[in-house]
Amino acid sequence: MLADATTNSAAEAALIRAVQAGDTAAFEPLVETHLDHLRAFIALKLPVAHLVDELAHETFVFAFRNLAGFTAGTSFRAWLRAIAANLIRAEVQRYAREQQNQFNYARARELERSLMTGPGAGESAEVEHLRECLASLPPHMQELVELKYAQDQPIETIAAKLARTENAVWQALFRLRAQLKQCVEEKIGRAM
């Protein structure tokens, strides 16, 4: 498994102890450090953009209110992931219960099922694996990633820049995401 270096640092442990001692301001650098990772983690479980942000918010607020029970020096990031996983599970189960539309119900059940597979949230290194997989992409795919996701360019702009049709860009993105998924799964398989 990848070392969770940033989350085990002495500086982070000091921040956590400061928050536990009543210094609310010390929580901000913890949010700053872990927010992007946590949002990506949630998105990989529940790909609904506005719920990602809501659950990220809920996770941090829950963590803050329950920080007294956290042992400084252990992985804060893993703890956040575990909290988020519980919130995600509750939200997906609720959504599944409410669906009357057959497709949405099937979608919710599949999301629910996938939460039950793979490594536990605390041990999950999907986000780290995804970063590694991105770094190992060939140059032409890195360019596509840069245009679509880092620069948030519209498809027509990407198509023009790459001298391809829009349909070809959609197909390339489809293959890119499938390739990244396979890469992440292989890394998870090797780590287990």
Add this chain to the structure above:
Amino acid sequence: MISDDQLIAYLAGTLPVEERARVETELAGDPEALRRVLDQERFDVALKLLLNPAATRAPVKASVLAGIRTPTHDASAEAVMKRVLLEAGKNALAYHPPKHDSSPGLLATLAAAFGEWIHTSHARFLVYGSLTVLLYFAVSELAISRAKRLRADERGARLEPSVGVVQTKAVPTSRDPVSWPFAADSPWNTPIGSGAQFAAVQPGGLDLTTGIMVVSARLSHPIFRETTTDAPVELLLTGQSAPLATLRLPDAALAATVTSRNLHLIAADGFTLYEVFGAQRSTGRVLTGNNIKRHDLRGSGVPPDFASAKGSGLTPFAGSLTRAELNGPIRRVIGFVAPLEAIAAKADGTAHVWPAGRSPANNPALPSKMAARGNVHLGSLLAIPASVDLATLGVGSSGPAFEIARALQDYGIYVKDAFDGEWFTEWHQAGGPHLIICADFDSPADLPPNLRAQLALVIRHLQVVVNNGPQTIGGGGQPRVKASAPPFITQP
């Protein structure tokens, strides 16, 4: 068997509506294909967040930091949901809180009116907060004698079912820009003209058979007036230290950020409106907003003169009915919001027409949820053609259903915004109606119980006014009824 090409087109949002529905039906019975779609969505969202986090992270971080300083988790969790929806270009009505536990006692009684969503800790906070807000609102109203006089009529007018009498109230000699906004020649105050050219609502987008929903404007976009007695409140844009304005506002305005992030503040002059979107209470008497815009309610009410921060540029303030108007007459155009799938994208990639100023293109996921076909866009004007006899619509000759029907024929109704209904529980529970209008009421019990059913039949007669434009407002020609917006009241 669903092909890769079909999945790609589905994910790209390029399938026609019928084809999309067919693919979803197949996906529901094909777990492997569904898994692939979800994997694509997972990596799509994750990559966006991982590689361009700055685009959306600041408000989330700010909400977390505000949340840990808030006394209750409920308040802050709801606040972030409202903010996220607003910033995504969705109507704040789309908020539904995550559900945790059930609620006994008084809440069980309230649940009868508010539906199943009340059974959540977040919703309990929402309701109690709303009641508090309404209480403060009433107190602040009493502090403004002029407004009190203007609204005396409204308070006296209860929402009774039709009694078979046409109300012929005299046109007032003056009006309050808050309850009847915009210039007399504004598109919002212009009747349908004799030159109006109608076209049937085309299939694929707006579906008039889905019905209508009437929601409380007090939850959608609460309005607070500046007083002479309250302590000052500073309005700050998020991230800035110098206030944009300082208004004397009741505590209710600060408390309202718990129930809505979409505040409308009226300055003491009675006509200056501050739209505060993404409103959040900071320490002390400070309101921060992700987007704060100042407008003159005596202006046109449409972009570019009055460009709301909302997705279409048309303000939620417009076309929202007052309590008095529900008992008639309604002398202006009504506004409605619609789910994204009811709004048709155009060939040029936009989805708006005049007087709307823009399409919700800020979120790449939204255009793909719009209809590929149809002739109703953001800013479209719809109306009931003159050939339709209202007496045949089953709405009687008075009461809210009749008054709304009459306004739909005389003035019409604009599509003022769109929302993403995917997770909007109350909307789903209402059957997913494509028309949502706002009115000023405290509780659903204030409305006639058969109002929705009556209006569901009425709206089926709506057609698109295809030649509505800046030179032919309402279709041009002789106004169907005399434009009646009187001069604005003189401020004390």
